[in-house]
Amino acid sequence: MIAPKGSERIRWFHEARFGMFIHWGLYSLLGRGEWTMFVERIPKEEYSTLARRFHPRRFDPDAWAALAVESGMKYMVLTTRHHDGFCLFDSQVSDFTSVKTRAKRDFVAEFVTAARKAGLKVGFYYSLLDWRFPGYFEPKKHPRDKEAMIEQAHAQVRELMTQYGKIDILWYDGGWVPSLPGVDMAEFWRAKDLNRAARKLQPHILINNRSGLDEDLDTPEQHVTASVPGRGWESCMTIGDPCGWGYIRHNPNMKTVTQLIQHLVTAAAGEGNFLLNVGPQPDGEVRNREAARLREVGEWLRLHGEGIYGSERCLLKDSMLGLWTAKGTTGYLHVFRWPGESAVQACVGTRALSATLLATGETLKTRQERNGRLVIQGLPKAPPNPHASVIKVEFESRPEPIREKDRAAWLEGKAT
Numbered sequence: 001m002i003a004p005k006g007s008e009r010i011r012w013f014h015e016a017r018f019g020m021f022i023h024w025g026l027y028s029l030l031g032r033g034e035w036t037m038f039v040e041r042i043p044k045e046e047y048s049t050l051a052r053r054f055h056p057r058r059f060d061p062d063a064w065a066a067l068a069v070e071s072g073m074k075y076m077v078l079t080t081r082h083h084d085g086f087c088l089f090d091s092q093v094s095d096f097t098s099v100k101t102r103a104k105r106d107f108v109a110e111f112v113t114a115a116r117k118a119g120l121k122v123g124f125y126y127s128l129l130d131w132r133f134p135g136y137f138e139p140k141k142h143p144r145d146k147e148a149m150i151e152q153a154h155a156q157v158r159e160l161m162t163q164y165g166k167i168d169i170l171w172y173d174g175g176w177v178p179s180l181p182g183v184d185m186a187e188f189w190r191a192k193d194l195n196r197a198a199r200k201l202q203p204h205i206l207i208n209n210r211s212g213l214d215e216d217l218d219t220p221e222q223h224v225t226a227s228v229p230g231r232g233w234e235s236c237m238t239i240g241d242p243c244g245w246g247y248i249r250h251n252p253n254m255k256t257v258t259q260l261i262q263h264l265v266t267a268a269a270g271e272g273n274f275l276l277n278v279g280p281q282p283d284g285e286v287r288n289r290e291a292a293r294l295r296e297v298g299e300w301l302r303l304h305g306e307g308i309y310g311s312e313r314c315l316l317k318d319s320m321l322g323l324w325t326a327k328g329t330t331g332y333l334h335v336f337r338w339p340g341e342s343a344v345q346a347c348v349g350t351r352a353l354s355a356t357l358l359a360t361g362e363t364l365k366t367r368q369e370r371n372g373r374l375v376i377q378g379l380p381k382a383p384p385n386p387h388a389s390v391i392k393v394e395f396e397s398r399p400e401p402i403r404e405k406d407r408a409a410w411l412e413g414k415a416t
Contacts, residue, residue: 022077026086031250032249037083047084069118074120076121081127084131157197157198169206169207170205170207191213216232237274239293260276266323315399315401348368
């Protein structure tokens with residue numbers, strides 16, 4: 001059953017707005033991203049030898065959780081198994097796991113404990129496909145192998161839903177089947193049965209839309225695009241190049257803190273979440289270049305998070321200044337391009353009662369003119385924050401735009 005926006009099951013998600021995605025596994029040892037096995041066509045036996053080297057001495061899930069909290073994030077989603085089939089958990093239907101190879105550790109169990117201790121919600125990424133099965137690439141040639149892969153997926157989802165207590169998000173991936181264009185993914189993976197079983201075991205779980213069924217959450221990837229009002233969604237994105245989610249040793253094209261904050265604000269303005277990825281190093285540590293950016297976003301949120309967490313769509317038009325979010329009768333103008341000592345928002349149909357700089361509480365002057373021009377004065381010449389500054393505006397009622405019946409009236413200074 002899909003959770004409507006107002007339901008208790010999804011309410012925490014709409015309050016959260018910001019989460020940490022973690023891609024980490026055997027592929028981290030290679031330092032060329034999580035698709036290396038397939039992209040380089042590494043035979044499965046050769047690839048499996050990586051498990052003999054996977055012994056992360058600096059794996060510290062408490063440090064991951066502490067970084068997430070410091071960054072202002074409210075939940076974490078870990079790759080319990082990626083497309084290479086290597087499980088970071090104790091699976092009874094596979095020997096290709098961190099528990100049965102050199103590490104001898106259930107990293108998922110340790111991750112869950114750390115997240116809960118830090119007060120964070122817990123999400124499990126799980127790839128339906130497994131490159132080690134010929135039946136994935138050629139299901140018509142290897143029908144029994146295909147069925148074995150699907151049975152494994154169902155069994156492992158049941159394991160994930162039963163072995164680690166309450167889980168908040170089931171984040172599927174890998175539902176596509178390249179040799180069967182146009183195939184019904186939900187039918188191929190028997191997704192109705194799969195998700196029904198997951199919900200029976202975890203009644204409060206939120207499930208994304210990557211098993212071939214809509215379920216609860218849309219998942220735009222590497223772009224921030226809002227879903228229809230009332231629909232749960234989150235934009236997942238890398239800090240570095242979009243081609244790789246797992247650790248890439250040489251990845252100089254990192255997004256700036258300003259870019260990350262603007263993506264977060266854009267998601268919040270559309271009533272969605274921003275799931276920002278880190279790719280820990282093979283030893284389990286998040287590299288400084290990623291961690292420093294996250295901490296700076298967290299510093300921004302400590303001053304401006306009121307306009308992000310639990311945000312609603314604001315009906316006022318976007319402007320050259322930036323984007324609006326809202327909470328009831330309060331509007332938050334997130335200014336990306338600082339205008340100087342006064343700011344103007346056109347076509348405001350609701351009376352503004354007061355305005356302040358959110359970070360400082362400094363009172364600003366407001367006046368409203370014909371054609372809904374809201375003028376905010378008394379701003380500092382320079383932006384208070386180098387990334388984005390927020391003006392909080394209290395309105396008489398829910399902020400709404402005017403309708404311009406005569407779109408040319410403003411040219412002559414006339415009311416619309």
